[in-house]
Amino acid sequence: MTLNKDTFTGEYQYSLDSKGRVNIPAKFRQSLSKKNQNTFVATRGQDPCIWVYPISEWKKIEDELRNLSSVSGVHRTFIRQIARSATPSTCDKQGRITISPSLISYAQLDKDALILGMINKIEIWNPSTLDKVDKKNINNDINELNALADKIVI
Amino acid sequence: MTLNKDTFTGEYQYSLDSKGRVNIPAKFRQSLSKKNQNTFVATRGQDPCIWVYPISEWKKIEDELRNLSSVSGVHRTFIRQIARSATPSTCDKQGRITISPSLISYAQLDKDALILGMINKIEIWNPSTLDKVDKKNINNDINELNALADKIVI
C-alpha cells in the first residue's frame, strides 16, 4: 500500500520572485506528473490565501458549479467568486507556477510564500497572515477543535 | 497465534544524527516489511513528541480529513494543524527515517531520541520531556488513571 498520489502534506517556505513565480514542492509535482501534464488551477481560498488544485480535483468543483442553478442570485455570486479568479497554469521546467497579480494581492503575498499541503489541495499563504487566522480560529472555537481531535486523531 | 503485525510495543533509545535521521527499531520494521510497506508518516503528536504512523493507520486519518467539509474555518485550521507537519518517509537501507526540521523543533529533540511503541503508532520523544509530561499527567489525574486500570487491566 502506498500513499494516495493526490495527497498533499507538509509545509514549505519559498520565495515569490519579481515575476510572480512560486516554486511547487518537488514532492507535489511528482504526484501529478505521471497522470497529467502537471497542471494546476489556482483560485481564491475561503481564507485570505490561494488554493491550488490539481486538475483532477478541480474538475470535481467545476462539475458541482456546472450543476448549480443560475436562477438564484446567491448562486451566481458564488460561481463568480470562484470562477473569476480561477487560473490554470502549468509548472515551468524548474517546477514553478506563475501567480496572477489579482491573486497575489488577494493573499497579500510579499516576498515569502508559505506552501501547505492540505490533503486534496495546496494553500499558498503570507506566513504572517496564516498565523493570525489560525490563532483566531483556535481562540474562538477551541472546543470544536478538541472535539474534532477526539473524533479523528487515533 | 502471533501478535498482530501492526502492533508496536517496547522502548528503544537511539541517537538523532546530524542529518535528522533516527533509527526505526528492527522489530517495527519487520512488522511492516513483509507487506512491502516500510513507509511511515510522521506528524505532530498531541503531546510535544512525534507520532509516526504506519501507512495503513495514516490512511484512516487521511480519509477522515478528506471528508471534512472546508466550509468551516475551524475545520480548515484543524486540517492544517495535522496536514502541515505530516511527512511521509520510507526507511533507508539502514532502517532509518529522516525527521523534518520543524518536527525536530516541535518535539525539542536533541541528540537522544526515545522511541516508544504505542500499539497502533510510534512515538519519538526527547527523554527529558517525556518524564515531565507523564509526571504531570499522573499528578493531575491519578484518579482517572486508576479508573482506567480498573477497567482495562485483567
Next chain:
DNA sequence: GATAATTACCCACAATTCACCACAATCTTA
C-alpha cells in the same frame, strides 16, 4: 504596421537532499 510591454521558455548555478558504502557493536546459531 511599428514599437513597447508583457509573457513564456530556457539556461546556469548554488545548496540541499538522497542513495549508497563502510564499519563497529551486538546478537544468533552451530
Next chain:
DNA sequence: TAAGATTGTGGTGAATTGTGGGTAATTATC
C-alpha cells in the same frame, strides 16, 4: 566458543531542487 548474520551510526559523492536571470515569442498600444 567461534563464525556468521544482523543492527545501529557515521560519512561521501551523485543527483535533485530552488532561485535568479536572459532571450525569444506573443500581445498590446499608438
